[in-house]
Amino acid sequence: MQRRRFLGLAATGMAGAAGLTASACSGGTGSGDGVTLKLVAADYGDPGGDNGSQAYWDGLARSFEKQHPDIAVDVSVLSWNEVDKKVAAMVADGTPPDIAQIGSYADYAARGRLYSVGELLPIPVQADYLPSLAEAGEVNRMQYGLPFVSSTRLLFYNKALFARAGLDPEEPPGSWAELRKAARALKAADVRIPYGLPLGPEEAPAETMMWLLSGGGGYTDNGDSYVLDSPENIATFEWLRDSLVGAGLTGDAAPADTNRQDLFDAFGRGEVGMLNGHPTLMQQADRKHVEYGTAVLPGKNGPASSTMGVADWAMAFKQNGHGEAAGKFLAYAFDVDRHYDFVSRYDLLPVTTSASARMRSDGSQKKLRKFLDQLPRAEFYPVGKVSWGKVSAEIKRKIGRAVAENGEPANVLGALQQTAEAEESAGGGR
Structure with missing residues (x-):
């Protein structure tokens, strides 16, 4: 796409x-x-x-x-x-x-x-x-x-927790399969939150976009039309539901109830093995003396070719x-x-x-510099669309349902696509 x-x-x-x-x-x-x-x-x-x-x-x-x-x-x-x-x-x-x-x-x-x-x-x-x-x-x-101001996103991981789980602290996961394998090892080592997935209202549109991009999808296509329910996007959320959330690799709290700052705080306490983060997380982790690493976001079959910018x-x-x-x-x-x-x-x-x-x-x-290096291939919210504000609000309300037990990503993303198209038809386009 x-x-x-x-x-x-x-x-x-x-x-x-x-x-x-x-x-x-x-x-x-x-x-x-x-x-x-x-x-x-x-x-x-x-x-x-x-x-x-x-x-x-x-x-x-x-x-x-x-x-x-x-x-x-x-x-x-x-x-x-x-x-x-x-x-x-x-x-x-x-x-x-x-x-x-x-x-x-x-x-x-x-x-x-x-x-x-x-x-x-x-x-x-x-x-x-x-x-x-x-x-x-x-x-x-x-x-x-x-x-x-701007920022891009990278995968943050706790090197001490990696070592405790028998993982190489200098080799972060580069693909979804490697991320799942690392999360399983972290869970086996009693890490409270192997992978932090904030799909609560604070960060849902950003976390969603990072995963869509890593799965070869996105919010819009090259013609700037919404494609929320594309096959790539549906497949991404089915994988999240089955391979991370359903496998108990995202902690006890439901992703729909989990906000970014809560996970950032938990990362600073040494309770999170991996999560996607922006540059300011480095300051918070440094103040808490967390030994962490950063890496390009894992993609479906290898490192993601693009990341999200804000x-x-x-x-x-x-x-x-x-x-x-x-x-x-x-x-x-x-x-x-x-x-x-x-x-x-x-x-x-x-x-x-x-x-x-x-x-x-x-x-x-x-x-x-690693964040700066992401800028040439970073992709941003479709902020020039007047419709984006309402679409983003709906993502905050609904996207967490897609990864819940018995959640149906196709239905959730289809409903979001209908909202986006309705807003565009009502004059909320670019």
Whole structure:
């Protein structure tokens, strides 16, 4: 099955261009004189930890205000559990923020609520974005979403638990059969969760997509049409149901009731043998002194040819008419030094060519190079589809049923396909 690939590295020759200001922005987007920008952003810190994002944004706002004394920035940082809902409520109440840094943009763009990127940023700043990530920010061929950070996924495994189970800690599984064999050995060694499968509402769309890709399927085909109930996808979930969940290799809790952060926490306690994870899991594992390894996701017959990538988005709302001021702040935030400061503190991947080049050459970021290497073949959610929000919500509600005892993947995926097609027909397409 062919699928659209959203992210690829490309050298643009624009290293450092994001340090330019937005003085070249298009007119008609609002004056910066005496403006207070309302900014709502997501918190990338660990729950209950001391590495929250508020300090970063406060520092960025204060340094920006020194250079732009006619623009104040009022920052609110919220957890991922509430930030998207909070922004949606603000929009519904008629009081949207000027800038939001959240998980999706397409619905707001389709309703005409956002400035286009061309209205906000000068061409050199736009050109520094990784080209295909910029494309993923488009609705109807116009870019509205500014990629903010990205990440890819790898298989994490606990080397100490591998050794305890008689497995070679330097040879992680490369295929589904090898993963099942390793999970069986871990279970025999009394590992509580041989493989962590978070199909609960927090992570279900991501875990689902990783497995679909590793089985030769995906959410959409090369024509960007939904193919949720494809034969490849059904076969993938039948294998998960029978070979992992049904064999008792995913722990006692049902995958439908298992969230990502719960498994990340358990991995930090040394209770999980293997799970799919993103770069920030490295920080959590390092703090807990877990000896872990990472590897390309196992595929049906060998290492997967692609992995899932995720991008979070920034956007500027039009209602308050503060486009010029918002553009200046966003250009300031994407200066290579400032952008790199943010992604490096959270073990995330940059979205600009200049910051990506810096990360690759930074010796202190060697652990992230394997994730960077995944970018050319990473595939992303179909975020440019306005329908994706509702489809994703349905996946969160239903996909766990496909791997339950007596679950029927064909029925579950067929119902999700019907939802996707209905949303597309209702005008929720790209």
